[in-house]
Amino acid sequence: MFFEPDRIPAIREMIVSETEEQRRKALAKLLPMQRADFEGIFKVMDGFPVTIRLLDPPLHEFLPQDEEDIKELAATMGMTYEKLVSIIESLHEVNPMLGHRGCRLAVSYPEIAEMQTRAIIEAAVNITKAGKTVKPEIMVPLVGDVKELKYVKSVIVRTAEEVIKETGVNIDYYVGTMIEIPRAALTADKIAQEAEFFSFGTNDLTQMTYGLSRDDAGKILEDYYARKIYEFDPTARLDWEGVGKLVSIAVELGKKTRPDIKLGICGEHGGDPSSIEFCHITGLSYVSCSPYRVPIARLAAAQAYIKNRKDNSVEAGQR
Numbered sequence: 001m002f003f004e005p006d007r008i009p010a011i012r013e014m015i016v017s018e019t020e021e022q023r024r025k026a027l028a029k030l031l032p033m034q035r036a037d038f039e040g041i042f043k044v045m046d047g048f049p050v051t052i053r054l055l056d057p058p059l060h061e062f063l064p065q066d067e068e069d070i071k072e073l074a075a076t077m078g079m080t081y082e083k084l085v086s087i088i089e090s091l092h093e094v095n096p097m098l099g100h101r102g103c104r105l106a107v108s109y110p111e112i113a114e115m116q117t118r119a120i121i122e123a124a125v126n127i128t129k130a131g132k133t134v135k136p137e138i139m140v141p142l143v144g145d146v147k148e149l150k151y152v153k154s155v156i157v158r159t160a161e162e163v164i165k166e167t168g169v170n171i172d173y174y175v176g177t178m179i180e181i182p183r184a185a186l187t188a189d190k191i192a193q194e195a196e197f198f199s200f201g202t203n204d205l206t207q208m209t210y211g212l213s214r215d216d217a218g219k220i221l222e223d224y225y226a227r228k229i230y231e232f233d234p235t236a237r238l239d240w241e242g243v244g245k246l247v248s249i250a251v252e253l254g255k256k257t258r259p260d261i262k263l264g265i266c267g268e269h270g271g272d273p274s275s276i277e278f279c280h281i282t283g284l285s286y287v288s289c290s291p292y293r294v295p296i297a298r299l300a301a302a303q304a305y306i307k308n309r310k311d312n313s314v315e316a317g318q319r
Contacts, residue, residue, distance in 0.1 A: 007033050008062065012073055015059050016087050020111060022077070027115040034116060038123035042134045049135040051199065051288075053178065053266075054116055054152075055105060056141040058096030063088050097204070097213075102142025103177075106152045113152055117159040125169040137174045139199055144181040146190040153194050178266065179250050180204035188250035189257045197262035198254055199288070200247050202269040206234055209243050236268060238275035248282055255283075264288060273300035280304035 010033075013026035041050055064070045074084040093099035106113035117138065124134040138156055143149045153175050160173055175194075179185055180201030188198070207214055214235035224230040238244060247265075254261045264286035269275040271293025279287055280301065289297050 004033075009073070009076070011062055012064065013076060014112070015063060015091065016073065016077060016084060018087070020109075023109060024111055027111060031115050031119055034119035035123045035126075038120050038136075039126055042123055042127040042136070043130075043132060046132040047135075049137055051137040051139050051176075051197075051266075052116075052120055053139045053141050054103075055112055056102045058093065058099065058101055059105075060088070060092045060096060063091060097207075103140050103148045103152050104142065106140070106155065107148060110152075110155045113155045114159045117156045118163055121160045121163040121171055121173065122167075124171045124173070125163065125167045128169055128171065134171065135174075136171065137176060137197060139176050139178055139197075140195075141178045141201070142180060142204075143177045143191060143195075144183045146187065146194060149177050149191060149194045174262075176262070179247075180208070182208055182246055185246040185250035187253075189253035192254040192257035192261055195254075195261070196258070198250065198264075200250070200263075200265040200284075201267055202238055202243065202247075202265050202275070203235070203267040205246065206239065206243050206269075209239075209246060210234055237272050238269045238278055240274075240278050244278055244282070247278075251282055251284070262286075268293075271297045273303070276300040277304040277307070281308055 007030060010026050010029040014023055014030070017023035017026060038050075038052065041052075064073055070084055070088070071081050074081045077084065100108070120136050120138060124136050127134050138160075140149055140152050140156075143152075156175055160171070164171055174196040176197030176199065177184070177191060177195045178199045178201040179188065179191075180203070182205070184191055185205070192198075203214065206212075212220070212234070217233065217235050221230060221233055234243070238247075251263060254263070263284045265275070265279055265284060266288040268289065270287035270289030273296065276287055276297060277300065281304070287297055287301070
């Protein structure tokens with residue numbers, strides 16, 4: 001949604017900006033687009049909570065590579081072709097999934113988080129004025145240290161409160177994080193001091209725990225299956241023993257700090273029956289998955305409840 005074709009030019013301007021002033025100029029173009037996006041979502045989801053993850057792209061993927069596109073962007077930015085090529089090359093990362101993305105973007109460029117927060121809260125205000133109920137949940141991705149979350153949260157809260165004061169419309173919003181770095185799971189008690197909810201990003205958490213890329217795993221896994229090292233693809237089905245232990249630790253630690261913390265998972269595991277059963281047993285309250293997997297996820301959630309309910313004893317089954 002953020003990367004629709006009509007907004008790619010402004011996104012590119014934002015990424016290659018050398019100054020905060022240039023970046024804010026590009027963000028001003030994106031603000032109304034984002035606000036309209038969120039208004040549409042809130043309108044449809046009337047009364048239901050909506051979790052919005054802050055911007056989390058590997059930046060270089062959105063930069064032009066074609067010579068004509070680079071020349072066009074250079075003209076827009078008022079710089080030479082050679083200068084822009086140099087900037088594009090400097091933004092290239094060897095391992096972008098572990099690079100300048102997630103909350104790290106907001107730490108380096110807080111104005112990006114400001115824009116998205118303003119778009120979210122302004123949209124919530126507009127839809128509230130239209131008579132609908134809005135429950136925005138703002139999620140900060142890729143947190144590994146509570147200090148990161150504390151800093152980004154301060155930007156979010158300051159911006160949200162500014163909008164609420166400007167409009168005179170009170171919006172109940174929540175700020176949480178995606179647990180997708182093993183360190184975050186192991187320090188979840190500290191992170192829960194700032195986070196009102198955890199969404200376990202099991203795609204990245206699995207990759208970082210295994211040191212295995214889900215994009216390249218297919219080249220390796222057949223050999224592992226043949227030698228009976230792995231019984232299943234850990235990027236498709238949640239590994240209860242390893243990755244699951246990190247999730248369980250984070251749940252326990254998070255609840256110690258914040259007993260009412262909201263817990264769920266986000267990623268392809270959210271549509272896998274075995275993974276859903278793990279979530280039920282561990283005490284998570286929701287799963288998020290691709291739309292086409294929702295029917296399977298709903299059925300698997302019901303089956304997990306029946307299979308693991310406390311009164312599901314032999315005697316109860318015989319009755």
